[in-house]
Amino acid sequence: MSTQTLSQNKPVERPEVKEKYDHFIGGKWVAPTTGEYFDNISPIDGKPFTKAARGNKEDVELALDAAHEAFKTWSKTSPAERSKLLNKIADVIEDNLEMLARIETVDNGKALRETRGADLPLVIDHFRYFAGVIRADESTISEHDENTVSIALHEPLGVVAQIIPWNFPLLMATWKIAPALAAGCCTIVKPAEQTPTSIMVMMELIGDILPPGVLNVITGFGPEAGKPLASSKRVAKVSFTGETTTGRLIMQYASENLVPVTMELGGKSPNIFMKSVGDADDDYFDKAVEGAVLFAFNQGEVCTCPSRILVHEDIYDVFMEKVIERTKAIKMGHPLAEDTMMGAQSSNDQLEKIMSYMDIGKKEGAQILCGGDKAGLNSGLETGYYVQPTIFKGHNKMRVFQEEIFGPVTSVTTFKTTEEAIEIANDTMYGLGAGLWSRDAHELYQVPRAIKAGRVWVNCYHAYPAHAPFGGYKKSGFGRENHLMMLDHYRQTKNMLISYDKNKLGFF
Amino acid sequence: MSCDSGIFLFSFNCGITMNEYTPRVLITEDAKTIIDQLKNSNDNDLMFHQSGGCCDGSSPMCFEKGDFIVGASDVWMGKVYGCDFFMNEDQFDYWKHTQLTLDIVQGRGSSFSIEIPLGIRFMIRSRLFTSEELLRLNPIMTGEEYLEQ
Numbered sequence: 001m002s003t004q005t006l007s008q009n010k011p012v013e014r015p016e017v018k019e020k021y022d023h024f025i026g027g028k029w030v031a032p033t034t035g036e037y038f039d040n041i042s043p044i045d046g047k048p049f050t051k052a053a054r055g056n057k058e059d060v061e062l063a064l065d066a067a068h069e070a071f072k073t074w075s076k077t078s079p080a081e082r083s084k085l086l087n088k089i090a091d092v093i094e095d096n097l098e099m100l101a102r103i104e105t106v107d108n109g110k111a112l113r114e115t116r117g118a119d120l121p122l123v124i125d126h127f128r129y130f131a132g133v134i135r136a137d138e139s140t141i142s143e144h145d146e147n148t149v150s151i152a153l154h155e156p157l158g159v160v161a162q163i164i165p166w167n168f169p170l171l172m173a174t175w176k177i178a179p180a181l182a183a184g185c186c187t188i189v190k191p192a193e194q195t196p197t198s199i200m201v202m203m204e205l206i207g208d209i210l211p212p213g214v215l216n217v218i219t220g221f222g223p224e225a226g227k228p229l230a231s232s233k234r235v236a237k238v239s240f241t242g243e244t245t246t247g248r249l250i251m252q253y254a255s256e257n258l259v260p261v262t263m264e265l266g267g268k269s270p271n272i273f274m275k276s277v278g279d280a281d282d283d284y285f286d287k288a289v290e291g292a293v294l295f296a297f298n299q300g301e302v303c304t305c306p307s308r309i310l311v312h313e314d315i316y317d318v319f320m321e322k323v324i325e326r327t328k329a330i331k332m333g334h335p336l337a338e339d340t341m342m343g344a345q346s347s348n349d350q351l352e353k354i355m356s357y358m359d360i361g362k363k364e365g366a367q368i369l370c371g372g373d374k375a376g377l378n379s380g381l382e383t384g385y386y387v388q389p390t391i392f393k394g395h396n397k398m399r400v401f402q403e404e405i406f407g408p409v410t411s412v413t414t415f416k417t418t419e420e421a422i423e424i425a426n427d428t429m430y431g432l433g434a435g436l437w438s439r440d441a442h443e444l445y446q447v448p449r450a451i452k453a454g455r456v457w458v459n460c461y462h463a464y465p466a467h468a469p470f471g472g473y474k475k476s477g478f479g480r481e482n483h484l485m486m487l488d489h490y491r492q493t494k495n496m497l498i499s500y501d502k503n504k505l506g507f508f
Numbered sequence: 509m510s511c512d513s514g515i516f517l518f519s520f521n522c523g524i525t526m527n528e529y530t531p532r533v534l535i536t537e538d539a540k541t542i543i544d545q546l547k548n549s550n551d552n553d554l555m556f557h558q559s560g561g562c563c564d565g566s567s568p569m570c571f572e573k574g575d576f577i578v579g580a581s582d583v584w585m586g587k588v589y590g591c592d593f594f595m596n597e598d599q600f601d602y603w604k605h606t607q608l609t610l611d612i613v614q615g616r617g618s619s620f621s622i623e624i625p626l627g628i629r630f631m632i633r634s635r636l637f638t639s640e641e642l643l644r645l646n647p648i649m650t651g652e653e654y655l656e657q
Contacts (some may be wrong), residue, residue, distance in 0.1 A: 004548070039617065054625075093590040101581060101606065111639040149590060164638065165563045165565060166618060167562075167563060192618040193616045193617070193618045193624065194616050194617075194618060221625045222618050222619050222620040222621065222624055223620050223621070223622045223624060223625065224625060226618075226620060227620050230620075230648070233537050241562065241563070242557050242562055242563050242564060242565075242618070242619065243559045243560065243561040243562050243563055243564050243566075243567070243619065244560045244561045244565060244567030244571070244599075244622055245557045245558070245559035245560075245565075245569045245576070245619070246619045247511075247561075248576070249571075249575075249576055249620055252576070252577050264562070265561045265562055266561030266562025266563070266565055267561070267562075269631065274550075301563075303561075303562045303563075346615055347615045347616055348613065348615035349567075349613045349614070349615025349616065349617050349629035349631060350615070350617075351615075351616070352631060353566060353567065353613075353631055354632065356631065356632065356633050358568075359633070359634070360634045360635070363634070363635055363636050363637060367606065397602070399603065399606065399634070403560065403565075403566050403602070404560065404561050404565050404566055405566070406562070406563060406565070406566070425572070429560065429598045429599060430561065431603075443651070456627070473559070475561065476561070477596065
């Protein structure tokens with residue numbers, strides 16, 4: 001591994017952080033009952049930059065007490081009031097976008113251009129979206145006969161547990177918090193161990209907007225804080241984004257408590273480039289090339305990372321030449337520098353796991369088209385977690401084609417026919433995302449319908465607007481976030497069956 | 509015990525004695541030290557379930573035995589340093605031609621794996637079985653067979 005000398009813009013200043021952050025419970029900052037905190041390490045340089053409270057079962061119980069108390073009134077708050085508060089949260093975040101983008105970059109390691117341009121704007125819009133849909137939401141009523149009316153009324157589930165991943169710490173938290181609050185639930189949020197700080201900085205800004213206990217955030221380790229939360233008899237639902245084994249474990253707890261869950265468990269998304277992509281060397285072709293290189297977005301730490309490129313064999317040479325060229329042009333560097341295109345992986349163990357896949361990819365005979373190693377950056381980044389964007393060439397049975405590496409690594413293979421493309425695309429345990437690129441009007445509809453995935457991007461990739469439902473098929477989970485249909489995952493239906501008939505049945 | 513009949517494997521001679529089998533999962537000395545440490549602070553035996561998918565997936569998860577309920581869709585791949593090691597059968601289909609080595613790495617994973625508070629994460633390193641090894645792989649058990657045992 002050679003060391004790369006950085007030539008780039010000066011990083012922007014890091015926002016000031018506190019020495020340590022407590023839990024946010026019942027509208028107050030509450031020290032962990034054990035008094036213990038753990039270091040939060042920034043992936044930028046591998047060094048601790050603050051501490052987070054090391055929560056445990058007792059802390060979880062305190063948060064549950066606060067949330068249950070708050071639910072008594074929050075569940076009866078009018079949609080207009082809930083909407084107003086969600087909008088206010090969005091406004092405060094918007095006013096502090098730059099600071100929050102920077103702290104998110106320090107916490108997670110992703111490039112500032114992403115936190116500024118994607119994570120935070122989506123957070124803001126997502127709160128506004130749920131502030132909007134709850135105002136237009138209606139229950140249903142049906143007349144069964146002239147004297148009998150059925151009202152199907154939404155009621156919030158209660159106090160819910162939400163376990164957040166580390167790849168988009170604020171955005172993934174928002175995907176869960178906004179619909180839960182809009183639906184009238186109170187929540188206890190547990191951020192990931194790797195990224196426990198940005199959400200606490202956000203809570204410092206928005207914490208007093210909501211009534212105490214409506215939104216509680218507890219930090220800590222999975223086995224110590226996440227497990228008592230997910231297994232508590234006092235939660236009405238668990239929402240989880242993460243991996244399959246923990247997903248099963250949470251469902252196991254939910255089965256004991258007979259409560260619903262929603263799960264988003266990852267993917268191995270195919271990005272398919274049909275023959276017609278290569279019909280002209282035009283703007284569309286250029287867009288398709290970028291669509292393939294989007295595997296490096298967020299350092300590949302996205303559940304829907306387009307980590308399998310399926311390209312028609314006739315256009316392989318011309319297309320991949322451009323993809324490799326564009327991948328090599330990705331500017332790595334200090335995540336807080338404005339011209340950095342790709343930042344650091346989130347943690348050391350993540351870095352090592354990615355490197356273990358580089359190793360098995362080579363052992364299985366996959367060919368490295370570019371990258372293949374750590375990035376070895378200098379200028380204070382030597383101890384950070386940087387990986388070169390990497391493209392393997394091989395076949396779909398190789399492990400690099402089948403496992404979620406969760407790094408800037410994609411694997412390319414070719415196909416001859418549409419049927420073969422679909423077969424390869426569906427030869428995976430997962431079914432979260434997929435991409436289909438074509439100039440053919442028939443393929444644009446028929447191929448996405450044949451792909452077993454919850455989200456198929458057609459002539460685009462990695463867009464996550466509110467009001468487009470997002471969730472998995474197969475082992476990628478269930479539930480559809482990012483859309484008003486998520487409201488129903490935080491509600492139950494009260495059916496009132498009413499008789500307006502003055503006459504008795506005549507049975508007794 | 510069943511003989512694996514996957515595409516990468518050939519039916520093997522079930523007369524082979526256990527110590528001639530090629531183990532599917534190995535372990536490093538560093539990982540043994542962590543298991544010892546975890547055993548000292550837990551009353552029960554430990555088990556591993558290899559995860560897949562998002563974020564902290566593709567990592568082995570360590571639990572107290574019985575904490576994670578093994579199902580009929582899991583595959584028992586053997587014992588590693590006294591701990592049962594499992595993987596879901598769908599995932600096993602794509603992994604079975606590789607030998608796994610349980611190792612550790614400094615770092616902070618999330619998930620409910622019990623080593624996480626130590627600032628250590630279990631991880632898997634892999635290599636391909638040779639064609640000779642494929643003929644005498646340690647027999648697996650289906651989840652159903654394991655549960656009947």
